[in-house]
Amino acid sequence: MLPKLLAITILGLSSLAQAAKAPPPPPEIVFRHAMTGEAAAALVEFVGRFNAEGKSGKVVLQHVGMAGDPHQLPHLALLEDEEYQKFFDSHPRMLPLYKVMAGAKVKFDAAALFPVLADVVDDNKGRIQALPLALSVPVLYYNKDTFRKAKLDPAKPPLTWWELQTAAGKVFDVDRRCPFTSSNPAWVLLENAATQHGEPIVSPEQGGKPALALNNLVQVKHVALLASWHKSFYFRTFGAGREADEKFMSGECSMLTSDSSLYLQLLRRKPFDFGVAALPHYDDVRGAAPGRLLPDGAALWVLAGKKKPEYAVVASFIAFMMRPDVQQQWVRSTGYLPMTSVAVSGLAAEGAPPELLRKAVERLSDRRFASAAKPKGVFGMSRVRAILHEELEAVWANLKPAKEALDTAVRRGNPVLQPMPTDGTVTR
Template sequence: MKRILAHLAAGIVLATPWLLHAAPKTKPVAARTAPVVPQEIVLRHALSGPALDAFATLVVRFNDAEAKLKTGAGRIVLEDAQGAADHARLPQLALFDQDDAPAMFGTRPRFRPLHQVMAVGRQAFDTKAFYPQVFDTVDDLAGRMQALPLALSLPVLFYNKAAFRQAGLDPEVAPKTWWEVQEVAGKLREAGWKCPLTSSRFSWVHVENVAAQHGEPLVVKDGKQERLAINNMVNVKHMALLTSWQKSRYFSYSGPGREGDERFASGECAMLTGESSLYARLTRQQPGFPLGVAALPYYDDVYGARPKQVLPDGAALWVLAADKKPEQEVIARFIAFLMRPDVQRDWVRATGFLPMTPAAVQALRESGVDPAILAEAEARLSMPKRDAARTKNGFGRSRIRAILDEEVEFVWGNQKPPKAALDSAVARAAPLLAAPPTAKN
C-alpha cells in the first residue's frame, strides 16, 4: 500500500508542471459551485398519532418542492416538544395552543405577527379568505392576523354508548340541555359509574363557551378600559351547578388541560365535554370504541340562548425566533402551502380539525365528505364575529385563561365558592386588559 501511495504521489508531482504548461491551451474550467444549503426552519409541536403522521407528510411534500428551487430553498425540521433539548431555546416556528406555552417553552414567548412575515416573504395573504370565526381566534385588537389557526376544534359532548345502554338510556339520544345531563349523570351513577361526566379544557368549555351560548360577553368596556365579565349570572349559575354535581359524584374534575380525554378514552368516565377533534383520534386509535358525539348542552331556561353559538379554539402556527429575512421568506412559502385547498383537505380529513376557509370546505365536498357535516361546519364558522366574545392576542392577554384555571382549581378544592372565584379572576385580569397590546403571547 505504501508503494502504491508513493507511485501516486510521484505521478501527481510529475504531472503538475505539465498541467501548468498546458493550461493556456485549453478553455478555463468553470469552478464548481458549492451545493445549495437550504435555510433550515425548526418547527416545535406537541402532535401525536394520526395528526403527527399527517403533518409530517405535509412537511415532506413542502420540503420536496423546496428542494427544486435554485435559490433560497428552505427546509422544515420538526421538533417534538417533549424531546426538545432546551425548551427555552425558541424555534423559528411552533404549533401550539396558548394554554400549553409554559410547558413547551418554559414561558410565554414573544412572537412575530404573521401578517408581517407574509409581507416580508412577498406571499399573497388575503385574510378575508378565512371564515370569520376562524380568523377571530388569531387576530389582534386591530384585526390583524397573528398566527395560522391550523388545529382548531369546537366544544362538544362525547358519551359512551355502551354506558348509556348499561344505565337503561337510549344510546342514540344525547342530552341537549344541562338539566338533561344532570338526569343522565344520575342514572349513570345509579348504574355503577364512578365518573359519569368529566371535562377537558375546562375554562374554554365551561366558562367561555357557556357565556357565548347565552349571549354573555367575555369582555366589556368600562369607560375607556376593558374588563373581564365572566362573573355574570349564567357563569355563576353553571359553576354552582357543577359544584353540586361534584358533591353528588355526577361530575369529576380532571384538570385545566386535556387530562379528561384519557379518562374518557379508557372507559373510566361515561361522558366528556371537550374538543371535537378528539372524535378523529378516537375512531382511528380505538376503532371499536362505542363513541357518541353531540352538541355542547345549554340552558333552555335562559332567555335568548343560542346553543350553536360556540367558540372555536385550539393550536395555531406561530412565528417565534425568525428574525432573518431568508427565514421569513421560507416561512411565508410554508404558510401559503398550508393554505392551499388540497393541503387543507388532506389535513382536515386526517385530523378532524376545522377547515380554515370556504375553499377548503369545497375541496372536502369534492372529495366525498358528508355534505351535511360540511354544511353544519360552514354555518357555524361563517357566523359574524362578536367583538366581546373573547380576549384578543396581546401583552399578557393569554395569561387570562391561566388565571381563570387557577381560580377554578380553588372551587374544586373547596377553597372558594364559584362567585368568589370568578370575581377574583376578574380582579386579577384587570391589569392585563389595561396593558397596551404587544406581540407577546
Template structure:
C-alpha cells in the same frame, strides 16, 4: 410589554371559511426552488397525535418540494437557538410574544415569496384574539382552532338502555341522562376537558353573557355564572360529573371507556375514537330558560410563527409550505388526523361535503356553533379569555369548588378580584 396586547382583537376569521386565506395569483409562475439546501426547522410541542399528523404533512411537502427540506423537532421555542418557525399555544405563545419582536409577520413572508395574501372582508369575533394586526393582516397562522362540543359513548348508552342517537342538547337533559347512567351503575357519567374555558368562557358566550365587562375586566361572578357553577358543583358532589385536570386529561378518560359523556374541543375526536366504540357528537349544551341561548361559542388554538432574521430562501420555503398546507387535499388529511377546524374555505367545503360528512361531522358541528348566529358584543372572543394567567386563576378557583367545597359565588368573586389585582387587560 406583551406584544399580544398590541394586537387588535380582530381574530383570524371564520371568514377563513368564507374566503381563502392564501391564494396564488392566477398569472403567477411557480416559485423557483430555494437556493439553500440546508434543513429548515419547525419546532412544535403539539400533542402526540397532532405532532404525528404534522410530521406526515411535512413529509408530503418535502416529497413535492424541489429545494430545502423542512424538519420537525419536538422542543420548546426557547430551548436552544430559535427554529425557523415554531408552533405555539397558551403560555409558550404568551412568552414568545412578550418583549422584543421575535417573528417576521406572515403577511410579509408570503408577500416576499410571491404568494398573494387575501384578507377576508369580514373578520369574525368568535376566534380568540390571535396574530392579526390593526389592518387585518396575518402575523402568524392559527393552525389548530377548536371549540367545545358534546361527545357520548353510544355503546355505553345502548348497553344501559339509553337511546344512542339521543345526544343531550340542554343542561337539563344532561342532568337527566347522568342520573340514569348513575342508576345503571356507570361510575363516570360526565367529564369535561379544559373546564375553565368550557364551563365559564364558552358557556357564557353560548348564552350571550359577557365574559369581560365594559371596563375591560373579567366579569364571571354574575348570577348566571354562579347558577351554572353551583349546578356543576352539585353534579360533582353526586358524581354525575368528574374532573381530571385543567387540560385534556378528560379526553383520555373518555377514550378509555371510563366516562360515558364528554365535553371537549372537537379536536379531541382522533383520541376519543381510539377507544373503539361508537361516538355521538352534538353541540354544547344550553339552558332553555336563558334568553338568547344558544348564541355562539369561541375558538382558540396553536398558531405557526415564523422567526425573524432568517434568509430569503428559508422564508420562500416556509411560504410554499403554508400554501401547500392550505391545499384542499392537505386540509382534508389535516382535519381527519387532528380534528382541528379548516384553515380556509376549501377546507370548510370539504368538511361539509356529503362524501366526508359522516367522517368530519364533528367539525361541521363545531363550525356551525361558531358561525350559525352572528356574534354579539357579549359573545365575542377576548384577549382575557385566552390569557394563560387568567385561565390559571379561574382553574385555581374551580379547583377550590371541586376539592374544598368553596361556594360558587365566593370562588367566582375571588377569581374576579385576583384577576383584577394582576392588572391584566
C-alpha cells in the same frame, strides 16, 4: 518543476473561483410543535413533502420535547396559548402572519378562511396574525351503550345543562364511576359558557384598561351547578388539560365535554357505540345562542427577529399548508376544524356524517357565530386559564363557593392582562 507548480496554482485558483461563485445553501427554518400521534405523523409527512419540492428552503421539524435549549427560538411554532412557557421558557414576540406574507410577496387569501376561525386569530382590524391550523370547538360526547342501560334514548342527547343533569342522575343509577366529566374545563365550561350566553370574557374599564368579566351571573350559576354535581358524584374532574378524554374512551366516564378533534380518534378506535352532540347551554338565559362557540387550540405563529430570506421560506411553507390537497389531508388525518371550505371534503372521505359536515360549514361560515367575547387587544389569557383552573379546583374541593372563586380569579387575573405591544409584533 515550474510548469507543474504553475499548473497546480492555476487549478487551485480555478477551484477558489468556482467556490466563490457557488450559491449559498438554501435557508433552513425550524418549526417547533407539541403534536403527538396522527397529528405529529401528518406534520412529518407534510414537512417532508415541502422539503422534497425544494423550491425555496428547508423546514426542520422539532418536537418541543427534543428542543435542547428552549431559548433558542424557532421560526415557526404550532402552540396553544397556555404552552408558551413549555415552548420557550418565556413569552417572545411574534410577527403577524399578514406582515410575513406581504413582506415575502407571497399570496395569502385571508378571505378564504372560515370567518369563525379567522375571528380567533385576527386583530382588531381583521388582519390575520397566525394560521388557525389546529383548532376545535367544544362538543358533548356520550356513551350510547350506557344510555341504553340507563333507559335514556341514545338518539336524544341532552341539549341543555338541565337535561344533562337529569341524564347524569339516571346514568349514576346504573354506573356510579363517572357520569360526566370535562377536558379543558376553563375553556369549555367557563369561556364557552360566556360566549353561548352573550357575556364577554374581557371588558374594557374606564381608561381602556382590560378587565376580566368571567364572574358574571351566568358563569357563577354554571360553576355552582357543577359544584352541586361534584358533591353528588355526577361530575368528576381529572386535570386542567385533556386528561378526561382517556377516561371517556376507556368507558369509565359516560359523558364528556371536550374538543371536536377527539371525534376522529373515537371514530377510528371505536371503543364503544358513542354519540356526539352540541355543547349544552341554558335555555332559561335570554339571548342564548348555543352555536356561538369559541374555537381554540394550536395556531401556527411566526416568531419575530429572523432574517428576510428565512421569512421567505416561512411564507412559502404557509402557502404550501393552504393548498387544497394539503388542507384536505390535514383534516382527514387530524380531525381539526377545516380552515376553508375546500378542506371539508377531507372529513367526508373519512366517513363523517354528511349532515354534521353541512352544519359545520354553515356554522363556520356564518359571521354571526364569530364570538365577540374573544379578547383581541390583550395578552396574558394563558396565565388567566391557569388561575381559573386553580380557583375551580378550590370549588370542587368545597373550599370556596362559586362566586368567591370566580371573583378571586378575576382579581388575580386582571394584573396579568396587558395591552398588546405597539411595535407591530404580537405576544400572548
